[in-house]
Amino acid sequence: MINKVRHRVLNLSLGDAELRLLRVFASVVQHGGFSAAQSALGMTQATISTHMRNLEQRLALRLCTRGRSGFQLTEEGRLVYDAALELFGSLEKFQSRIGEAQGELSGNLSFGTVDAMITNRELDLQGALASFHAKAPRVHLEIDVAAPQVLHQGLLNGSFQVVLMPSVGSVTSHVRSQPVFSEVQKLYCAERHQLFARPDEELTDAVLASQSFAGRTYMLNETICGVNFTWAAATPHMEGTLLLLLSGAYIGFLPDHYADEWVRTGRLRILAPERMTFEDMFHIAYPRNKPSRAAETLAEAITESVRKPH
Template structure:
């Protein structure tokens, strides 16, 4: 039986004119998780990679939840996804519910001499090739120190990572520095340098450096849909954008077509440069740095596993810099 069958095969009691839910079951919690993922992602399609299921399954889950609650939670159609007023109230109530559940699990974990439970981390894409492997080393040491803890690693957009940490679905996130949100604590990790790249057969690859600065604005460029730091944004605005990409892997795909010039993190481009598939546009002024940050939610209640991971990360970074 698949997940959808398991969810929809449950009886749907407790719906009527009286109290909508006589009790909260595992199915209700799963459906509420789906609802929160849809809201945080901004729609059904955007939630597909987060939930790992297709749009039709998500639509069915949402319909099941609305039936169980006896409420209309959202409007969906050509105008896009939009919560109803009832949906907004359910979302706020669900956020409080899962925070309470997390608090309960923390309390139970503290009873055990050996910490148990799960640690959910959210990372932006294309970080695995960073030479500074603080997160990787911290996860290795954390898993050795907390063998009974299950680690969930989610690859998401920076916006999804931030929202997941705010909602309590993620304990720790790693994102590029863009802005500071209320309710989050930020810890600096390292700097990431980005430069311009083209394929070896691109006109910029064989052009004398003296002519690069003048020729660059006329070349077709790929621009990111994700936010850049101010220095990167200022450089990107000078390029003639004829394509866009939602993440850095998408940037690489388009640059590797040979048609476009675009920015990539140096650590990400290095393997393709070594293979002779990419070359850097030799303009030192056309580079920028992005600060990478670890984030977690600001709250009075301690989270044992999150604090354990952050302490491990701090120790790893201290050893790496020594």
């Protein structure tokens, strides 16, 4: 099977049109389907379907299936996807190396981060991006906001060259990871929740554990701050958590900087802050083996943008 797919890919004439088809395919896979990829690609489902059909015809391979069970890659599709990511990575490295040989940074750079960074008091990410652009104006920077597990996997498979994320799992030998700042997480409920008016002294571990809890898809369903919460919903993003909390049906953790405005306006309340608080350590990470100068430059700019305590 692998040899069959390799033969088809090697015999595919790789011009701009073929590369464009492969990038559409990769985006569909990364977003989990045709409809989910529409916004990222700026295409209708019909156009995406046409591109996918053209690619399958050129390769003479069935790459995916769609139906009631949802979008699924075939075995051939998975192999082509892996080969496409290797190809994109090689092209980006080539462009980067040419730019370095010419004395300036160029090419494409894919950067991934989690959401809710713009309100973070510990990091001036927008300042880091401005600094990076000043140093590398010819680099085409692509930014994607994704869940930590997606960022980690993307770093391993080459779809991201630099990521900023909280720690998820073990750091592999293929990745350089550097801690840059910690983010304070506190427990919240909304004004419509039954705990909103309860004094902190009544918020025992048992009371908190009895409530419907909105957790993170990348966190283990385990004790947090000493409480065995009742997981009733999960989302990878802070905005998703905030929506669940504002429904009045759940309690959950948010970064304090992200929740501040909602607390000030009386829409959210911090629950038992002396006990229900923990910190997430954020890392900047990029490939260990021959990272591009552009990747290193962006990583340095982000590291330098961490705000020093007064």
